[in-house]
Amino acid sequence: MNQSKCRVGVKLRSLLEAINEEPFGTAFIENEQDVLVGIITDGDFRRMLLNGKELDDTIEKEDLSSFISANKGEDFDKLIAKTNHKINIIPIVGKNGELVDYFEYKHKTKFTPVAEPTLENRELEYLLDAFKSTWISSRGKYIDRFEAEFASFCSTKCGVATSNGTVAIHLALVALGIGEGDEVIIPDLTFAATINAVLYANATPVIVDVDPITWTIFPEEIEKAITSKTKAIIPVHVYGQSCEMDKIMHLANKHNLKVVEDCAEAHGAEFKGQKVGSFGDIATFSFFANKIITTGEGGMCVTNSEELDTKMRKLRDHGMSKEKRYWHDEIGFNYRMTNLQAAIGCAQLEKIEWILDRNDQIERDYIKHLDHLNLFKWQKTYRQNRKVVWLMSCLTEKRSEVMDKLKENNIDVRPFFFCLSEMPIYSKYKFSNRNALVISKRGINLPTVKNVDYENVANILSTI
Template sequence: MTGFIPVNTPLLDGNEAEYLAECVRTGWISSEGPFIKRFEQEMARVAGRRHGVAVTNGSVALDIAVHALGLEPGDEVIIPTFTIISCAAAVVRAGLVPVGVDCDSATWNMTVEGVEAALTPRTRAIMLVHIYGLPVDLEPILALARKHNLEVIEDAAEMHGQTYRGAPCGSFGAVSTFSFYPNKHVTTGEGGMILTDDDALADRLQSVRNLCFQPQQRFIHEELGWNARMTNLQAALGVAQIEQLPRTVELKRRLGRLYDEHLEGVAGIRRPVARTNYADNIYWVYAIVLDDDVPFDGTEAMRRLGEKGIGTRPFFWCMHEQPVLRRMGFMLDESHPVAERIARRGFYLPSGLALTEDEIARSANALKEILA
C-alpha cells in the first residue's frame, strides 16, 4: 500500500493565500470586513439570486432560513428522509413537524409522487434537498407547491455550479441555502449562505443572523436571533474559490468520468447516474450502492476498503430512523424502503478536488478487489 487516500482533500491553488494575507495585513479579520459583501454578491450572482447572507455553516443557514419564514408551531414541512440531520433539525428547532418522503432509487432524490402522498391539511412547506450530484426534478414539485400555496426551501448545499434545466441550483423557492464545508465545490473551511430574491426577507435574514440588533438601539432586542456571522477570513477564501468554480465543476465531472471508465461493467454495484433529462451529474461525491446479491453491506465494504488504504464515507442515515427524532415522537409510523436500503448498502469513494488519476485508479481497483 503506497499511502492512504483520504475521502476528500480540497484544492486551494488560486488566490486564497493572497486574499487571506490581505485580511491579515489590513486587520479586517472579523465579520465586518469587505470580503463578506463581495462573497455574498458573488454567490448570489452564481445562484441567480438578488441577495446572499453569509453565515457560519450550512446547518445554521437552514436553521435561520426556516425560522425566517415565520411558519406556525405544529405546521408540517415535507423533507426527504434520505438527507443529513441538519434538515430535520432546522424544522424541529422551529417548532415544526418534519414529514419524510422516500427517494428515487436511481437519483436518490425525493420525488413528486412522494411529496404529493405526504401532503396533509397541516402541510405548509417543502424542503427540497439535492443529493450527491444530481438535483431534484424540481418542476413538478414546484408546481405542486404553487397549487397548495406551500413555501419552498431549497437546500443546495452540495450543488455549487450545478443547474436544473439550465437554471442555477440555489435559485428556486422562497429561500435557498449552501454549505462551504471543505468537501464542497466552494469551501471556506466552515461556512454557509442563505439566498433569496425577496428584499424584505433578505433584511430579516440579515437581522436574524446578527442577534437581531436594532438599527437605532443596538442592544435592545425585540426578537432572539443567532450570532451566525461569517468572518472576513472565511469570506476571502470563498471569493477565491468562486473564481475557480467553472474549473472545479469540470474537475468534478472528469472525476466522475474516470471512475465510470474504471468501473464500467463491474458486477454487484450501482454507480451514480451520469445524466437525466434535466441535469448532468456534478459528482459532489462518487457514490456506490451494493446490489442485494453482494454478501456484505456498506459498512463492511468500507472496512475492507480502509484496509486497502482507501478513505470512504457512509451514505446518510434515514431521518425516520434517527433515534433522536423518534424519541421526540417524530416520524414514528414512516417506512421508506428505498432510502432504508441505500443507507445500508451505500458509501462513497474518495472524491476530493485534489484527487489524482492514479488515486482514482487505486480506489476503483480496490473496490473491484473486495467485490471479487
C-alpha cells in the same frame, strides 16, 4: 514460522508448501548444522521453474544466492535501514548463524482521503489581505463581495452569509415564519442537519421517501404527506443531484407552501437549465471543508426577495434594528460569517467551474476503470439537468466487502447517510421510507480528490 524453515536438499514441492504456509511468501533454508544459508521467496521459486527446475528436483547450495540478515538484538533503525522496496523480510540470526526470528516491514501505501479542499495561492492571498486589514470578524469587503458573487453564481438577487449550512436552514425557516405547530416536509435521505434545523425552529418534520432513480425527495410522496398543518417543503439536492423542482414548485404553489432548497451538496447543479437555489423562497448552502467550495466552516442563504434578505440579515445579527443600534425587537441569533472565511470563499468561487469540471472527470475516470467489474450502479444523470459531483456516489450490493478492501489499502470510503427514519430520535417523524432504506444501505462515496490511482482501485476491487 517453523513451517517456513527447510533444509538444503529439500524437494521443490516441499519448499513450495513451506512458502505457502507464511502470508509473506518466503521460506528460510538451513544446512545440516542449523545455520541459515538462504532465503527463497515465491518470486525466486517462479524463476527456478522458468529456468527448468521441476517440483521433484531438490534445492542445493548452488541454487541459493546471498541474502541480507540481522543479528539478534540489532536495533530497529538498523533493521529498517536494511529494507528497501524489494526487501521487506530480514531474517534474524543467533550467535551460531541459526534463524531465531525475522523482521517484516510493511510499506504503507499513501492514504487517499474521500475529500479534500483545493486551497491554493489565491486563497492565501485573500486571507492574508483580510488578516492585514484587521477586519477579521463579520464585517469587511470580502463578506460583501462573497455574498454578492455567490448570489449571482446562483442566479439570485441576494445572499446572506452564515457561520455554517445548518444555521442557514434554521435562519431561512425562522425568516419564513415557520414555527411551533407547523409541519415541514423533508426527504428521508439527507444529512441530519436538515431535520435538526426544522427541530430548532420548533416545527414538526415529516420525513418522506425518495425517488429510487434520482435519490431525491419524491414529489408524489410530498403530495401524500401534505396536511392542513404543512407550511414548507425542504427539497435536498442530495449528492449533487437536483430535485424535480418543477413538480415541487407546482405543489408548493397549489398548497401555498414555502420552499427552502437545501443545496449543501449541489453548488452549481441545474434543473432543466436553471440553477438550484433559484427556485424556492430561500435556498441554503454549506461551505464545510468537504463541500464543492469551502470557507472552512460556513454557509449562505440566497433569495430573490429583498424583504427576506433584510429579515435574515437582522435575525443573523441578534435581531438588532437596522435603524437603532443595540435595539432588539425580536430574538435573533449570532449566525455571522467572518471576513476571513469570506476571503477564502471569494478565492474558491473564482475556480468553482474548474472544480466542477475536475469532479466530473473523476466520475468519468471511475466509470471507465470500474464499470467492467459489475460491482457498482452509477448515479443517474438526466440529460436536461446538470448533476454535479460532490462526492463520487454509487450503489453496490457488496458494500461491506468494497469498503473493507479499500480501507485495508489505505483508501478512505464513506457509506451513505443513514435514513433519518431509521434513527430512534427521528423515527417518530416518518411518513414513508421504502426506497430510501435500500439506497442508504447500498450507497457508497469513493474518494473524490486529485491523484486517485484508478487502476489500483480496480485491481483491489477485482478480487471481490
